[in-house]
Amino acid sequence: MSLTKSHKFIISGGGTGGHIYPAIAIADEIKRREPNAEFLFVGAEDKMEMQKVPAAGYEIKGLWISGLSRKLSLDLLKFPFKVMSSLWNSKKIIQEFKPDMAIGTGGFASGPVLYMASQKNVPTLIQEQNSYPGITNKKLAKNASAICVAYTGLDNIFKNDNVKITGNPVRVEVFQNLPTKEEALAFFGLEKGKKTILSVGGSLGSRNKNNAWKAQIEKVKESNVQLIWQTGSVDFKNLSNNTSLQADNIKILEFIYEMKMAYAAADLIVSRAGAIAISELCLVGKPVVLLPLPWAAEDHQTKNAEALVKEEAALMIKDVVANEELVPAVLKLVQDDTLLKQMGENIKKLGKPNATKDIVDEVFRILEEKKA
Template sequence: MEMTSKTSPKVLISGGGTGGHIYPAIAIADEIKRRLPNAEILFVGADSKMEMEKVPKAGYAIKGLPIAGFDRSNMKANFSFPFKVIKSVSLAKKIYKDFKPDLAVGTGGYASGPMLWVAGNNNVPYVLQEQNSFPGVTNKILKNKAAAICTAYEGIAQFPAEKVHYTGNPIRSEIFQNLPSKEEAIKGFNLDPNKPTVLSVGGSQGSRAMNNAWLENLDELVASGVQLIWQTGKSDFPKISKLVGDKYPTIHVTEFIYNMKDAYAAADTIVSRAGAMAISELSIIGKPTILIPLPSAAEDHQTKNAMALVNQDAAILVNDAEAKQKLVKEVIALAVNDDLKNKLSTNIKAFGKPNATKEIVDILLNLL
């Protein structure tokens, strides 16, 4: 394979299926471009998934493969699975021939499987970036040929230790640099800067269990004097905004939060799902955090992510099934317990890795 010059390498980035795999990939691409403006970057994703929309929005070219995940809940749906894999591999071979990459990066999700497999078979060095504390199926298959594996958690037994670099997850730096003060940030949410404020984020789709937990206990929450910035997601937003309306002036309801920086700055406590990227952001922000893992996540990885923090007194865990009974009680108790807030805040910061993107790109470009 002929190598292009070190200043204009061709880099293939593959991964997707969920925001958790896409945003790290975009952060890595941005850092490569910042250092090597002449680098050529091509993304490869899964045809029907959100990367096909998010990646072009970020300014990069993407090619889609017809690959789909293996559906454990509906075996009949898997009839076409082998054909999709075969077709995806043959398309990946064509993409490889046309693009001739010097390097490849996989950020996980089944979308990255065929492309990195083809790259590896053609002796293209590739790096895996694993966001979770428990690796996904694709990265477990690809680990043997990887030149390096960048992880967000220490001591992942499923990977060969000599290849592992504990870098943390690549986070968009604009989220955590120069946070405004709580007083400034809270103005945008029309709330009182002197009251304890909770930010509730349920992932990009929103979380029905979290939404129901708040709905059931709204009056108790308001009576305690705790304010809420509540990201509902699209499907529950009309119902919740109607119910809350002007009746609850200390609750700010929004379908999606575009300005995460202000939301993080306004909050004294954060309630969140336990996706790997959410946890990585929260560790850098360093606010006291209550995690509600999504029970349907593949191989229950959100619970495993959350437990890595809970075991170090770095977060509080509330189970999805118990959220209605427990969430608001935990929130109110935490609001008045300064010692516990300080301990959670200090301990979660120990997981923060603000230089992750830079370190991952260092490892990648060293392969040239």
């Protein structure tokens, strides 16, 4: 799309990679289409976006804001002052930068930024990653120009006629030109002809998932399957040095840099149920066992997992019973070729490889309407 005027965008999203990555991906796609566009990110001043966004080449300003504490504490007492401060500073940022649009991808700062933008008649777009929105996005929705979502049914929750199912921005390049299964197994030093399980848990890892594998590792050793076990940085040293966990059919890794290889090797994937993780898994098209993080905000990981279970695209194991149920369920499922095939086909149908493009199409549609 060719536009005569270069636009200015405020983008707010952070706290976790699940909010930061979509924000950067959207900015990158806008910049690809409109190289002279100007961007200003707004985040929470002590959160990871303050490092990740500049590393991606964008300017960011921080607000003094955090989530609402659920217990009586100094943070709870500070919260009203943080809200007032962030609203005041958001207003100041908007007045000075004069954006043509404000885009929110979630996180503490997106609430005050999008609220003040709407008060100043700046068009706003919300990108909701999860199957059930948080309180902030539900409140912001009524004034949003568009809401881009990854799951069906959210039009019944958001009080807005402009809900668009686009999916979540993901690293599409990870899923293109995958190596063959044989190449991937050789990369990890694993045998051909054996079912392979991939267990992933992010850069830090998942303590409860690691404990579940550890608790029943003898069943894995005795089985005719192979396990690629990405532990994360927190538990890696203890687990990799534990001789009782070592076996030829178990590969314990701190982090996996070649995710293409890992996805290609896997017959079954075990993962948490964060929104971006699920969006990537849908593009992979491999059957998955989800272990939702129970203390995620609004319990959104459980709701994300339930949305896939409803489509017969995943199996869910509750965190509280992981030690007893995860390994037996995984070992049973990985041997059921019929069910593996059906789950893989079902999850593939949910993939949205053009999510970033579709979201940015919506951005420019709104700008065109504003200009008309």
